[in-house]
Amino acid sequence: MTDLAATIATYGLPHAGRSLPQRPLDAAAWQRLGHEVREQKLSGLLLAALLAGDLPATDEQYEEAREWHRLGVSVALLLDRQMLRVVPALEAAGHDVLVLKGPGVAHLSYPDPSLRLYGDIDILLRTDQFDDGIAVLTELGYDRPWSEIRPGFDARFGKGATLTAPDGLELDVHRTFAFGAFGLAIDVDEPFVDPTPFDVGGQRLHALGPAPRFLHACYHAALGNIRPRLMNLRDVAQLLPDERATAERALALAERWQGTAVVARALQTAERILGLQLEGTVADRVRGYTPTRREQRALASYVGTDPDFAAQVLASLPYVDGMRDRAAFVWAALVPSSEFLASRGRGGRAAWLRRGVALLRARMRP
C-alpha cells in the first residue's frame, strides 16, 4: 500500500499527521492511487478530500473519483437491501441479531455513511442459536460454500460462517469476533448487552454498543488480515472512544476478554501505518502494553511471520475450557470432515493429517 492511500484513509481525523499533495498527481500516480482506493474501499474519503479542495485534481481525475464512489455506494445500497431481508427474517424466527462492521459503523460512527463503504454484510448471532440461524438463512436461499471443519465446530469453537446469496452477495454470520485464541476468550453473550439501534430504509436494526463496537474494530484490524486493511485501521481511529465512560467500559471488556493485547496491537498498527498519534484514555492506557508470552503466541498465530492453521490450533488450546472441549477441538483440527476437505480443495484426510503433524512438529521444536 502507498503512503498516499494511507493518508487518504486518515482524511477528516483530528489527529491525522500526514499532508496531502499540493498539486494534482501525474497519470501513473493517480492510477496507482485509484487502484488502492477501490481495493481498500476508500473512495468516500478520497471524494471528500477532493470536494473540500484538500487534494488537487484535474477535471478528469475528479470525474473518475466520482465514478469510483458511485460504484462503491451502489454496492453498499444493494448490501443494505440484503441486510434488510436477512435481519427481519432472523428476528422473526426468534433470533437476536447485531449488525457488525460496515453498515453499523457507517451509520453510527461516521458523520456521513457515504464515507464508509463496504463489500459485504456481517451479522452476529448468539452462539446457542448459531446453527438454527444458519438453517433460517439456508431456507432464505443462502448457500454455505465452505463446510465447517466438523459438524458443529463453528457453533462451538469457530468465528462463524460465510454464506452466499443467490445473487452472489456475501453474508458473514459470526458468533464471536475472531477465530482461534482471542475469539474463544470472548464472553459471547456480552456483545448483546446494550446494543445501539439505528434505522435504515424505515427498519430498525441493532449494532454493537459503542464500547464493543470499538473493540470489534480493534479485533478486525489487528487479527483479521495479515496485511491490515486501511479502512479497518481507519475504523479503529474513528471509533476510539473520546468519552471517558465508554473508554473505561472498552478497557474493562478488553481485560475480561483477555484482549488488551489485541487493542494495543490495533492502536499500534493504526499509528504506524496511518501515521497517527492517537490520544485519549484507551491510547494512554494501552500504549506500552507488553503482551504476555501466551498473548504473543496467540498474536503470532494470526499475524506473525508464519501464521497457519496449526499455529492457531496450538495457540487456541489454552483458551478452550475443559479437557473434553480441548479434545474435541484438537480432534476436529486433525481429522476434519471429508466435506470440509473437498470444499477447500485440500486433498484427502491422510494428506491433511501429514501436513498437520509436520506443521505441529515444526511449531513444537525447541
Next chain:
Amino acid sequence: MTAWHRHPAALWRRSADQVIVLPVQGDDPVVLSPTGAAIWDALGDPRTVDELTAVLKATFDGERQQIRADLVPFLEQLERQGMVTR
C-alpha cells in the same frame, strides 16, 4: 394539498452533488442529478408541489411555472420507480 415524501423503504446515499437511490423495486441504483438531489433533499420532510417549486426557485434559475411543469412528471416518475410516495 397532497404532500410528497421519500419512500421510507428507499435506500440512498449522497455522492458529491448527486444522490444515489436504490428504489423499492429493481436492482439498479438511480443517480439523481444536482437538481434531482435538491428535490430529494427537500423531500426529507413531506412537501407539496408548491413548496417544492419554491425550494427549486430559490436554488435554480427558471420561471416558477416551468419549474412546476417539469417537477410534477419528475415526481410521478420517481413514484413509479418506488423512490417517493404521497
